[in-house]
Amino acid sequence: MNPAWKNIRGDFPILDQQVNGKPLVYLDNAATSQKPRCVIDALSQFYLRDNANVHRGIHTLSMRATSAYEAARDRTAKFLDAAESGEIVFTAGTTDSINLVANAWGDENLKKGDVILLTEMEHHSNLVPWQLLARRTGAKLRFLPVVPGDSGSLDLAQLDRLLTSEVKIFAFTHVSNTLGVINPVAELCAKARVAGAISVVDAAQSAGHMPVDVRAMGCDFLALSGHKMCGPTGVGVLYGRKTLLDAMPPYRGGGSMISNVEYFESKWAPAPQKFEAGTPNIADVIALARAMDYLDDLGREAIAEHDEKLAALAYSRLAAEIPGIRMLGPARNRSGVISFDLPGVHAHDVVTMADQEGIALRGGHHCNQPLMRKLGLSSTSRASFYFYNTEEEINRLVATLQKIQQFFVG
């Protein structure tokens, strides 16, 4: 193992605690990751030293805050390999980013008879905003299926049939939050481009886990959440191709997003300011940039490799050592999100019992109800890994699941 990982837990003070009398094993990283001390410090340093409102200020603190805020935009552009910082809009998170596209681009460009193509594995955040858009415009939703069975891959053989000329938007997730599948996003973006549709990538589960390079991917829009990649909650990013952002109307009105205001009408600031009405989430944006530094210092290739090793080990051990367990998603080439069904034990009971052993899991439909129904499940248990998890924690997970099975099924 890379020696860098040995001491990594020291960067995350929260991991060093007992829960219900046992050392914490945090395996709910797909819901939110923990934060390294440097991110927490960036947050408190801003409030302790630099706090002021951005953009309109002349005084020193305001200039300091503005320059850190805009530096975070540059940092994000570099993190995603965007062509320029003007393609980076700060939002409240992935959900907010997708709603921005659905409203500002969707309302302007969709009409009755148009089609929004999604996949069957989308999180509710990449489904419900499109349902609302369809309702407003009369556009129709269409779904690229997941292949039957539990491997969870998209049925790419059906893509050409579904990606017709009526499709104006093709929105899909990079990594499934339920199945752990990594989708071939560059291929999907290329297909969308050829079909004349814009591509919208939900990178909530991928951005902190692997290289996410919008130009190599070829996407038109990409959404991510800070809190799933070592950053604070309440902050996210929308990447948008500059020509698209420039042509879009604003999403919300207010201060900061205007160039001139009269009583009866106003002129908008250029993108990205056009989409950032009101005082932005300054401190969290700055701390998010610090999280990007932290992830790049570790190396996102290295994080992806480490994630995959842990996931492969956890997957194979659960499959081999828990009798009757139903594993969802692929055995290989997967992210660290592992969902499973323990026959005879409901996910909530699994999670309650695991919690008593200090293990944080998630149980439920994972904001993925239609996919759950398709799989014939109402809920699953999910263990999701990040680079600070260890093989020893996998031992604890396996032993605990065996105990739980014994307790309920005998």
Place this chain on the structure above:
Amino acid sequence: MQDLTDLYQSVILDHNRRPRNYSILPTANRVGSGNNPMCGDQITVYVKLEGDRISDVSFQGSGCAISKASASLMTVNLKGKTVAEAEAIYADLHQMVTTGKVDEENFSDLAALAGVHQFPARIKCATLGWHAALNAANGDERPATTEKPGD
């Protein structure tokens, strides 16, 4: 897992493994449903109401051990009771799962659910079936939900 035996008492494990009255009731004249949108759990409760008396009751659905066992215990405890009696039993049960306070005289096997109060995230699991049943008995056809409308 010493503490968990407070939550998962043997009565609960037994009712989870072998839920009582777990079927569709062909003679039912009231049907209530309940869902927990936070976890996707669903339950349907079938009630045969004769006058104001619950002469028979059954349930079906998917849910955790707590919700299944609580619904199973409910069918056993409500059969033959009037709607008013059923509501009184539920009021006591609700107090028990939120505070842990057991009224020994009235409770018998339902006392197995007292441990739920130590697990606040699971209280809604214990009450879902009861909501569905009482809605059905009161002629309220709306599905019971653990969340307020609009949530």
